[in-house]
Amino acid sequence: MLAARDRARGAMIGLAVGDALGAPIEFGYTSTMIREKMDIVRHFHDNIMPPKGVWTDDTSMALCLADSLLEKQGYDSYDIMDKFAAWEFSGYRSYYPMGYGVGMQTDIAITAYTENPILKKDEPETESIANGCIMRLAPVVIANIKNTKKNVIRSARLSCRETHNSTGAMAITELMAATLYLILKGEPKDCLLEKAKNMIKDEPSKAFLKSIDDSHSRIFDRKGDSLRDLGGYALDSYDIAMWGLINFDSFLYGMLGVLGLGGDADTNAAIYGQLAGAYYGYDLIPDEWKNEVYLAEDIKKLADNLCEIKKYKILRTRFEDDDSFKAKGKQS
Numbered sequence: 282m283l284a285a286r287d288r289a290r291g292a293m294i295g296l297a298v299g300d301a302l303g304a305p306i307e308f309g310y311t312s313t314m315i316r317e318k319m320d321i322v323r324h325f326h327d328n329i330m331p332p333k334g335v336w337t338d339d340t341s342m343a344l345c346l347a348d349s350l351l352e353k354q355g356y357d358s359y360d361i362m363d364k365f366a367a368w369e370f371s372g373y374r375s376y377y378p379m380g381y382g383v384g385m386q387t388d389i390a391i392t393a394y395t396e397n398p399i400l401k402k403d404e405p406e407t408e409s410i411a412n413g414c415i416m417r418l419a420p421v422v423i424a425n426i427k428n429t430k431k432n433v434i435r436s437a438r439l440s441c442r443e444t445h446n447s448t449g450a451m452a453i454t455e456l457m458a459a460t461l462y463l464i465l466k467g468e469p470k471d472c473l474l475e476k477a478k479n480m481i482k483d484e485p486s487k488a489f490l491k492s493i494d495d496s497h498s499r500i501f502d503r504k505g506d507s508l509r510d511l512g513g514y515a516l517d518s519y520d521i522a523m524w525g526l527i528n529f530d531s532f533l534y535g536m537l538g539v540l541g542l543g544g545d546a547d548t549n550a551a552i553y554g555q556l557a558g559a560y561y562g563y564d565l566i567p568d569e570w571k572n573e574v575y576l577a578e579d580i581k582k583l584a585d586n587l588c589e590i591k592k593y594k595i596l597r598t599r600f601e602d603d604d605s606f607k608a609k610g611k612q613s
């Protein structure tokens with residue numbers, strides 16, 4: 282049985298590895314082209330942007346979350362959003378002097394935050410159910426590993442809402458959080474999806490997940506043809522990550538399988554990397570990947586420290602309708 286720390290390290294490094302492997306082939310490559318070049322792709326395909334082993338927004342935003350959760354020993358909306366803004370506009374936790382690869386919905390939300398940090402009660406939902414809400418999730422779940430299932434889901438939901446304030450995005454984020462939490466606790470692959478769905482108690486999320494229930498049949502289609510060349514919809518990325526986990530027996534082959542599906546390759550692989558990294562553990566991630574990925578040692582240390590958070594608390598949120606809402610001037 283793997284220790285929680287090995288699984289946490291696996292999830293964080295897995296995220297960064299997937300992001301870095303997929304980043305050079307994110308744009309302009311079809312799944313057919315990627316499969317033909319897999320012997321290059323698997324060694325961190327050396328395109329100019331980004332260079333070998335360097336990751337994009339997925340990992341940068343995950344590191345922003347990890348830094349904030351550790352500094353605050355809990356959840357503080359404003360601190361998280363300040364770090365997201367520092368990443369996008371000043372290159373905090375980025376290889377580049379500015380954020381690289383920022384998604385459209387994320388950019389809209391961060392820009393809106395800099396103008397008005399509070400999300401009003403009557404703020405309409407956004408339409409976006411883009412995968413930005415689940416690509417960065419691992420630190421939130423790891424920080425809650427000693428917490429109750431209810432609190433894991435609540436924190437995941439809040440982290441989604443910071444940039445993707447829609448019922449669909451929150452529902453899929455809850456499902457991803459539940460799946461990762463169960464894996465971190467040592468749950469086997471069988472019935473993982475069903476057990477994760479059973480962890481979701483919020484009625485709108487349950488209703489949304491019920492409405493898309495049929496899509497998950499794609500996970501069990503071994504060849505994965507229905508998952509090829511898909512864009513940035515969070516549900517597609519979740520299904521692709523689960524497909525890679527369920528249909529292969531190692532981190533390596535699942536990752537190559539996911540990369541070979543093309544589409545939003547870096548984010549799909551970052552999401553797979555979280556789940557599979559937690560499932561197989563840090564030691565079973567190939568050495569070349571886990572040693573050569575940018576900031577590998579820092580990421581490993583963050584995972585260890587996140588596991589050590591003893592009394593995680595939701596300190597304050599910026600959502601006017603939330604129980605933990607506090608205005609920005611008020612310290613927690």
Ligand SMILES: [Mg+2]
Binds near residue numbers: 337547
């Ligand atoms: Mg990216």
